[in-house]
Structures are given as structure tokens and as C-alpha cells.
Amino acid sequence: MKTNRWTRRAMLLLAALTVLLSGCTTYVTTQVTAFSDWSGGDATRTYAFMREPDQRNNLELTTYERIVANELATHAFRQVDSAQARYLVGLSYGIRSDVVTVAEPVYYNPWPAPYWGWGRPYDPWGPWGPFPAGYVNQSYPIFTHLLGVRITERATGKEVYNVTARNSGGESSLVRAMPYLARSALADFPLGNGVVRTVKIPLDTGAGAPNETPVPAAAPASAMAPAPASGAKAAQ
Template identity: 30%
Template sequence: MMDKHSPCRSEKMVKTIIICAALAAASLTGCAGLSADVHTANPAAVLQGERTYTIARMPSQDASADHPQFETMLRDELAKNGFTDTAGNSAHYLLSIAYDTRPVVVGVGAKDCAPGACERSPEPPFALFDGRAYRHALTLRFFEQSSGQEVYKVSAASSDRDADPLHAMPALVKSALAKFPFDAPPDWRVKLRTQETGGVPDVVSVKPLKP
């Protein structure tokens, strides 16, 4: 009698893992379209007063060769919302920018596995589509300069297979400012379309995420 954990059964399990891993990886390669998830800590915030701001930089951002490009993208999008950068002079708002890119893994589960071997794999047992996944995140925080009170915070995050944060930043900037400010609920999905000429993508839809 063939044991239930025979080589044939193991081979089927491996094939199942391969298929599931490939499907999971496909969602990061563009099959699902370009999109970003947006979260606001205080939706429907009222930004009162003059729409002027100045950017507060961290020491690491002053030393970064990429940061000026991030700020240029933000200035262009904020200008479309009626905001003016006072370049360090007196402004109503102080804008804090935080962003990071870090590798993530695509976990793969399997059914009908041997006892003690059913734990979720931290990542597929091989490289998929010749690259690992990366999560990019951007957070913008607006403070009233006079009181120091935070009045609005919005974060945008996306995943792809490009480790360069500059590649993801146009979509994140566009997503974070797709509505300004975002209404309740706090979580949204922004779908975008890339332009043939490159640059900042266009927003296709902005929809709240269902709980």
C-alpha cells in the first residue's frame, strides 16, 4: 500500500506550490495593473488657512541624492491642489516627508502536507520572474507651523519588482494626493495608468477599500 506521503503525492504538492507562487508573483508584475493603497490617519481633515508650506528635512534627506527629485514631484502635485512652497520662509504648514523601500516575500502555503511540514513558507523555494518583491511607502504629514499640531497625515504604499524608490515615487505621490484631503473611510485603493512618455502616471479610479 502506497504511503500517503509518497513521491507521487509530494510531486503534486510541489506543483501546487509552484502554481500558487507564480500566481502570487504575477500580481506584482503588472497583471493586476498599477495601483497603490492609501491610508489616512485623520480622514476628512479640514486644512484651513493659507495654503503655503515649507518642507522639513531630516539629516539623512539632506544627504540623499534622490531626495531633491522626490520633493520636485511633490511640489508639482501640491501646486495642482493650490499649495505654494515658500522655500523656507514663513508658511502656514510644515510638511514632513518619509519614504522607504524594503524587500518583501511572497509566502506560499500547501495543503495535504506531512505533519510538521505545513508551516507557511517564508518565500517560494526559487526565484520567480527573476527578481524579489519590494514594498515602497510614502507618508506625508502636515503640521500647523504656529501650533505644531498635526492636521493631516496620508500614506501610500505599492509593491513591485524594482528596488529603485525613484521608479515607484511618481505613482506614490500621485496616489497620496489623488484626493486632498481623502474623505472617510481611512483606506482607499488608487488605480493608475502609466503614460507612454513616462513621468507621473494618470489616476484611473479612487475607491474606498471594503473592511
């Protein structure tokens, strides 16, 4: 689906505001779109990642597969050899950069010292005052991150689940954004067909999201139960 010019501008402006407020941001907000033909009561969730021939030695893709595999494991998926897998999982991903220009106000103080405390500690407005004297255009880089997860039946080639996660902000690294994308894409799996929603995940304020998430050791399907993605909040 193509976004029109005004919708795209609005999305970029919102992302720019996110950058401006990044100092107090506590959540990573991701838009998720899912298409599903998933049948209920499926106890055999074995899968293998599928790759194009030119991707066999792609270290970046290997890193993203590990992150996605960790999220799939929370929903009782178990990674096996492709010959024994019931499902094949394919990933698509990317990052795009834009520059957004925002008009920011420049303030002045109409009450000069000493009557209004010009720059004194008790002056609530500081040396600039509460009134905008004009506006200055400031440009900010915006990065849009994308992850697509496609699940097909190995035996028939039938697509049973296709989900896309997208977010924007000042993060210039796709690998640092990937854990949030993967967790958002697979939160509350499986979603209904044609579901579009927003997922909010608490921002890791420490060292940041890990580039590689360890995959739990495989366990018998009967011993594994689906669990919701940790820390994810969804707003329909």
C-alpha cells in the same frame, strides 16, 4: 499597525501574481491610508518642506520633494520660504524586498502526434497540452514601496494631515515608483480621518514615470483652484 503572518503572506502572494501578470498590467495599484484633522475653507496653503539636520544635502530626498510638490500644487498649495509658510511638510519613504515562491503547473499533452497536432500551428495547446503533469516552484522578487506625507501647522506644530501610500510589484527602483506613490497619496486631497482605499493609476508604458516632475511656477492663491490628480482612479 502590524500585519499578522497570514496577512503578510497573502499580500506577498498577491504581489507575486502581479509580477507574473506584469506583461498585461495597465494600472499601478496603491493602498492609501489617511488620518486627517484638516479644517475646511482654508485659502492659505503655503508650505515648506522640513528636514532633519542630516538630510539638508540629501539629493534623493530633493528629488522626491519635487515630485510631491508637483502633486501639492494641483491642490492649491504654494511652496514658499519656511519663515512665511503656514504648513510644514515632511516626507518618509522606503523600499523593502522579499522573495515569493509560487507553484506553477507543468503541462502535458495526452494525445501524441499526429492525432492532436503535436506542436502544429493549429494545435491550441501547443506541444504541452491542456493537462498539468505537476508543479514546479518558481521564486520571484517582490518589492514594496512606501511614501508617507505629514503636514503640520508651522506655528503650533499640530499635525493636520498624515497619509501613507504603499504598493508592491516587480519594480526594484523606488525613484521610478515614487510618482505613482505621490499621486496616489494626494489624490482627492483632503481625505477623511481613518480612510483606507485603493488608488489605481494608468501605467506609463512609454519611457516610464519621470524621476523628476517640474513644479509649476507659483501663482497667487486666488488664482489657483484645487484639481483632482490626473489619471487617478479610487476605489473605496
